[in-house]
Amino acid sequence: MRIEIWADVVCAWAYIGKRRLERALEGRDGVEVVWRPFRIDPTAPARAIPLAEALRDPLMDEAVRACAPDLTPAENRVRISAVAAAEGLGPRWGAGWRANSHDAHRLVALAYDHGGATLQDEVVERVLHACFVEALDISDRAVLAGIATEAGFSQGAGLLATDAGEVRVRELLLEGKARGVKTSPSLVVGARALAGAQAPEVIRDFLDGCHGAAEVPAEVARMRWAEALLDLRDPLGALTMLRPLLEEFAGDRGVRTVAARAYFASAQLKRAEAELAALVEAYPDDAYARLLYGRTLQRQGRTEQAEPHLRLAVAEKV
Numbered sequence: 001m002r003i004e005i006w007a008d009v010v011c012a013w014a015y016i017g018k019r020r021l022e023r024a025l026e027g028r029d030g031v032e033v034v035w036r037p038f039r040i041d042p043t044a045p046a047r048a049i050p051l052a053e054a055l056r057d058p059l060m061d062e063a064v065r066a067c068a069p070d071l072t073p074a075e076n077r078v079r080i081s082a083v084a085a086a087e088g089l090g091p092r093w094g095a096g097w098r099a100n101s102h103d104a105h106r107l108v109a110l111a112y113d114h115g116g117a118t119l120q121d122e123v124v125e126r127v128l129h130a131c132f133v134e135a136l137d138i139s140d141r142a143v144l145a146g147i148a149t150e151a152g153f154s155q156g157a158g159l160l161a162t163d164a165g166e167v168r169v170r171e172l173l174l175e176g177k178a179r180g181v182k183t184s185p186s187l188v189v190g191a192r193a194l195a196g197a198q199a200p201e202v203i204r205d206f207l208d209g210c211h212g213a214a215e216v217p218a219e220v221a222r223m224r225w226a227e228a229l230l231d232l233r234d235p236l237g238a239l240t241m242l243r244p245l246l247e248e249f250a251g252d253r254g255v256r257t258v259a260a261r262a263y264f265a266s267a268q269l270k271r272a273e274a275e276l277a278a279l280v281e282a283y284p285d286d287a288y289a290r291l292l293y294g295r296t297l298q299r300q301g302r303t304e305q306a307e308p309h310l311r312l313a314v315a316e317k318v
Helices: 012-024 058-067 073-086 102-132 141-150 156-160 166-178 200-208 218-231 235-248 253-265 269-282 287-299 303-317
Strands: 002-007 032-037 186-189 192-195
Touching (some): 012 200, 032 102, 032 166, 102 166, 166 235, 186 200, 218 235, 235 253
């Protein structure tokens, strides 16, 4: 069984959720835990600012709600300290900085790619400890380099100095969005999800119901996420998910159709036109492609050229 934890490393409930998951997994074999990125504070500045100053910003309340949607920000801050202590986290507790977590997510993703779930867990533990117990700025690459070294990830510091992990983290964030992840942390097993830092017994019950979850091929999953992002009105995100498929399956009708939809929705009308013209020529009975082709021409002010395709699309549907 693979458990994915979609979480932000600047979310205190993620650390609490980690401890609770560890207790829930005691005595359970054959489980791989993989950390995936989520952003509770996507507008965090590139350079960290002291948290005491940042808390005056109303946007910080939104970040807190992404961790604990059922609590007010004030209730969350009071409660979380007590919960953290009960979970054995501390003795000192509390973040010291409003930090951008992007590079930390890169390090976490790279740790999995280079050393699997065990190395990734070591890195995640140290990142969370640095953020909430030591009150360090985890957007600082020097801090992250030290964490990588302590965790036994010798390549980590060098990789962070490059753009390694950028594409992977960006795609994973889009995947989380497509799959409907809205809370940090969220546990996902196959198509089932459990939101929040739940008690160990709740996690155990959740996992007991997750056996036999079927895995789909990676390319099929990418198509699903791309279509979901289109439904969420994120055509550029859909195109990001489609990029590898367009390279590997350039002639696939389904991939080309979803790409054309994304081009149309993102106002890349010339690209949409070129793709749809080719699809209509190859599959003249494809009513949807013809309809979208007509609408693409229409949006460019080419009404006379659009009308025959729109008429044919209606006729082909009948």
